[in-house]
Amino acid sequence: MRQSVNEITIRAPVERIIEYAFDLPRWPQYLPHYRWVTILDKKEDRLTVEMACWRTGIPLRWRSHLWVLPEERRMLFRHIAGPARGMDVEWLLREEGDQVHVSIRHDLSLEVPVVKSALGQWVVGEFFVGAVAGRTLAWLKKTVEASLME
Helix, strand or coil: CHHHHHHEEECCCCCHHHHHCCCCHHHHHHCCEEEEEEEEEEEEEEEEEEEEECCCCCEEEEECCCCCEEECCCCEEEECCCCCCEEEEEEEEEEEEEEEEEEEEEEEEECCCCCHHHHHHHHHHHHHHHHHHHHHHHHCCCCCCCCCCC
């Protein structure tokens, strides 16, 4: 199984980061590469979401099961539709003094036959997932830190 990890450090209280990072339907308001995040279903502690964004002019769309665990400072995704079907994603927030280390780990156990190959995993993992996650973290940092100046 191939893994991809994106990380960033944000100078803000963890509660402020949770407020922005764990409220997915609001992402398109401050993450300019996101087109929409729609909650399709809610069952107990699990949401089913459809998400869409841009990767350098290329439109992407997928569906995931989502577990938001603010008390654990984690979010878990399981991609259930789209080219990344089968991929698990974990967001983890870890306090380090007056800042928070935010990591997004993608486990690329892909189910779509054409992307299960080494080349397919690189394309999904690096070209798409790594690029979008990196941009998401950069905009999250910018937004959260700017919100502290208001």
